[in-house]
Amino acid sequence: MNSLSFINFKLSIETMKKRLVLISSGFPYGKSETFLESEIKYLANVFEEINILCPEPKDTHLRSLPSNCSVAFYSKEISNLDKLKALLGLFSSTVRKELNIIKNTYQLRLSKGILSTLLISIYQAKKIAETCRNKYLKEQQKDSETVFYSYWCDDTALALALLKQEYPEIKCVSRTHGWDVYFGVHELNYLPFRHFIADNLNSIFTISNKGKEEIRETWKVKDLSTIQVSRLGVERQEIQTNQNSSVFTLVSCSNVIPLKRVNLIAEAVLSSQEPVHWIHFGDGVELNKIQKYCEENKQVHHDISFRGRLANEEVLDFYKTNWIDAFINVSSSEGVPVSIMETMSFGIPCIATDVGGNSEIVNDENGALLDSNPSFKAIQTAFKQVLNDSKKREAAYKTWEEKYNAEKNYKTFVENLMEN
CATH class of the missing domain: 3.40.50.2000 (Glycogen Phosphorylase B;)
Incomplete structure (x- = not known):
């Protein structure tokens, strides 16, 4: 995207939000989520400030970022004590609703694996939500000027759903890709809190029509009004000149x-x-x-x-x-x-x-x-x-x-x- 296109694009946005909080699984560290390298340029052109929240990196190689981006960290580590604390989730109304969905909507047997997955998931999500609250939802900050965006529909999207429930005025969205939308690729044939995420986020952006179909058919979400197809993309390249190959x-x-x-x-x-x-x-x-x-x-x-x-x-x-x-x-x-x-x-x-x-x-x-x-x-x-x-x-x-x-x-x- 050339500089003139950037300028025209920026001017075409009538109302600029001041800040985007982007939650990734690794970007901008290491070599994961390479697809965000292109998207971040477009995001940085319309938001005055981008705060990237990612797990504490094991690979500390930092990729190039636009000048208005900053990076903070959250912890993905779960100790044995954390696992014990996660059991307290059994008393949560959100967990009880999820147990009902597992039984009556998904018609799955409540196995030890499913129960462990959902309890750890919501425990981790609450920790991430607390990080977001402490870092980005200060009293002097106008909530309507911040957009929270989870790149994956996992515990980070669940964290934003919890945050949205607490602060209805903020805007929270998530993408879904592959493993975070399809139940069938997981041994348990289950992904936790899909209904809660869909009910509370402003939008879920699937990268394919098939993903949206999965949300309807497998997640069994009835209201699809907030589910949108938003494809990923890559930059323009030069088409290769035709050759006749012998090898x-x-x-x-x-x-x-x-x-x-x-x-x-x-x-x-x-x-x-x-x-x-x-x-x-x-x-x-x-x-x-x-x-x-x-x-x-x-x-x-x-x-x-x-x-x-x-x-x-x-x-x-x-x-x-x-x-x-x-x-x-x-x-x-x-x-x-x-x-x-x-x-x-x-x-x-x-x-x-x-x-x-x-x-x-x-x-x-x-x-x-x-x-x-x-x-x-x-x-x-x-x-x-x-x-x-x-x-x-x-x-x-x-x-x-x-x-x-x-x-x-x-x-x-x-x-x-x-x-x-």
Whole structure:
């Protein structure tokens, strides 16, 4: 977004709020929540002051922030004493209502795991709410001039729901992404206090239509008037010039954990009889195992490179300077992957599983949409579908332009935040 666009955008907002309190799970420290790196610029352009509240960082590398941003911390640590104190939540009317919802609305058996989850959740949320109250709700501060925004619909969103109940005049909102909206990806098939959050926040912004559908169908929230779809976005890039590849160059970018099923990509690549160059960005608990598997099974026409966890700008620089035939994501659960938005902004076709909101960004025109649990042979077929297809590349870029353009999406989102 250029400086002139920033100025025009700022002037288009008639009533500026003075302050935004943004609660993250790590940003701006370390390398997590890279998608906030783009959004923060749009937020900083319309709020006079942004206070970022995040957990005390283990990785103390601080990313670049706009000059009107400051950072404070809350603690996520739960001691054994805290766990005992959490039991007092059983006497809370909010907890009793949640127990009733679990039994009668979700029709779930009240297991020890569910009970522990909800009691720890509300205990942690009360601690975060207290931090917000002490830091940001001073008597001399006009509450109507502050917006509280939780980037995830987790304990921090619950904290804002509690805060909103105490201070009805403040504005509190949350995003939902993937794991924080879909019950089915959790062993307990449950997420705590969804009704309480939906009933008390001013707005919940889902990043996909599928997320909003999940709120209606699984959370069983009847009043959807405060639930809005607000897609994430990435910045404009230059579409890659078409080339005819003799070697299929494939890129993936994710944590190497069971949920991401990077092993499936490895199987598809290693069983291919055609030349394949596969580059993976990211690390995780399964990395060493998959690296060893590749070393033991690759043939002369397989070129495999694990680049580890890089800063987001380094990954984007790679996309700018290297020809890529396709990007692949075979996760068992997703929201809408920012990694796919990024590659489509370069006009790179994407292969993805039909989970979460993936079908809203990937289709057979701009890549290949696989079944939710594909075989390695199905993945290999997708390789052939996207190779040297200029129309898919054009369609990928068009998808980014129409649905995941950061400037368009974040302007609209910020305008929603500014509304009274």
